[in-house]
Amino acid sequence: MKKPIIFQNIPCTLVTGFLGAGKTTVINQLLTTKSTDERWALLINEFGRIGIDGALLASTEDSNLEQQKIAIREVNGGCICCTSQLPLQIAISRLLSEHNPQRLLIEPTGLAHPRELINQLGAPHWQTALKMQAVIAVLSGRQWQQENYRNQDGFQAHVRDADALVINRYDQLHESDKQALVEWIIKLNSQVTIIWAPSEQATSDVKNAYLLALNDQLSNSSQIISKQRKINIAPPKKSVIGLQPRIGAISTSPLSAPQTDSKEHQINTDTDQPYRYHEKQQDILLAGWRLPAHYVLKADDLHNWLLKLPNWLRIKGVVNTADGWLQINFTPDSLTTSTASAQIDSRIEIILQLDETDNTAKEDTTIEYMPELSATSIDWDTCDQELMAMVV
Incomplete structure (x- = not known):
């Protein structure tokens, strides 16, 4: 009988952000910092049932994930931050056992509350298997400009529960607006590291400096999750801001x-x-x-x-x-x-x-x-x- 593989201290990074913040872009940027001989795995959670983010991550013209030693598993049709931890446990366990990665990245749906996922990843059964690195949150400057976004608890939650905050789409912000944004962030989380994502027009030096700062977070331990492990509180019941658990028919x-006549069809996936x-x-x-x-x-x-x-x-x-x-x-x-x-x-x-x-x-x-x-x-x-x- 084959002995089960015991995984220990696999670096794991959680990339959060409100709906449409730009998480997929940041993950693509993180992938560019990967050494060619390293094996990475990505766990992508989408609230919809079809699943698109995996294709968005892998759909560049020269992309070959197998050659690049990148494995992707998508969990669709609900939030992995649910009251039952089973979907998350199964998804992570399969990724680790099937691909034996040297690093794991997790991207939850933008509709999820990060604290609930942090609660789960801070649970005792993950403390030896996963070495939780800095929680990276992504914030859109354009979203922040709109009062209904920045006053929403679900939007603020990603700032409160982050070790590092990547700010993008801030090109339309004046210097005074950027200062106001920083002050708003500090009120929510005075310990967070702020990283400004460069525009496409930025110089190569600026872009390289950004990637280095981003890559540094992959080796920084998560203070947010470390505190949560010490508190050891039970996860809240709700899994998604403003949403009830999935019940009812689809x-x-x-x-x-x-160019065919309309006919009755059986559901076919x-x-x-x-x-x-x-x-x-x-x-x-x-x-x-x-x-x-x-x-x-x-x-x-x-x-x-x-x-x-x-x-x-x-x-x-x-x-x-x-x-x-x-x-x-x-x-x-x-x-x-x-x-x-x-x-x-x-x-x-x-x-x-x-x-x-x-x-x-x-x-x-x-x-x-x-x-x-x-x-x-x-x-x-x-x-x-x-x-x-x-x-x-």
Whole structure:
């Protein structure tokens, strides 16, 4: 009988941040600091059921994760910071046993409360297996500028529960605003290390200095988690800010192939069949589509169609278009589209705000919304037909 592998002191870094803060970008930057002979593993948690972040991390043209000794495991369809620790334990145990990494990075969903994950990682059964390094939180300067973000407990929580804070998208902030941001951060967490992410126009020296500062956090022990281990309090019951635990039915639907008659289909998760789901969770609506790789969509039409969805909070995707494979990463303050390597299928996932009266998150942005529509009034069959109509 084979003896179980006992893992000890594997460096582990938690990368947190509010929805749309830019966690995936920071993880990609951390990956560039990896030595070629090291084995790293990534645990990515997405609240949606399809899973896109793994593709966003691995979809550069020259990316080959196996050759780079990087293993990715995605946990989709809920938050790993739930009242039961089982999903997190299983995911970490499998990553360690199957890939024997020398370093583990964990990216929880932006809808999660970091304190609950810190509670779990501070539990006694992880104290010998994992060596918890600095908790890195990501903060968007553009989000912080909006009062409804910075006054929200869920937004503040990522600052309070961080050893290091990476600030990005601050190019529109005046010096006085940046000073006010620093003062706001210090009030929440006077011990946090602040790292300013450089813009794309920054010099190579500035970018290299940033990567060195970021890489330093991989070898700094987490004071936040160390304190939590000493306190040894039980994790709170709720797992997601403003959301209840996942209960109730999920609505899933296969899509009709282009230029075919509408027929009743069985739900099919095969990558050769189109698929859509949508699910209501208190004040948000999650929805996603998966399309076979040979479905080629009109890029401009898709872009415009996504932006017309009502009250959206986040749009992510990796899609085969007439302009090639594209990554889509939209937040209310940032629209990013870039080239991607070919995938086994196209994926789109969206998060919509169901509270029609709360439009404050859309103030002072350059993106056009459609307040006359609401997420609750969406006709999903019509959405499916519109999406299929974009297939070339």
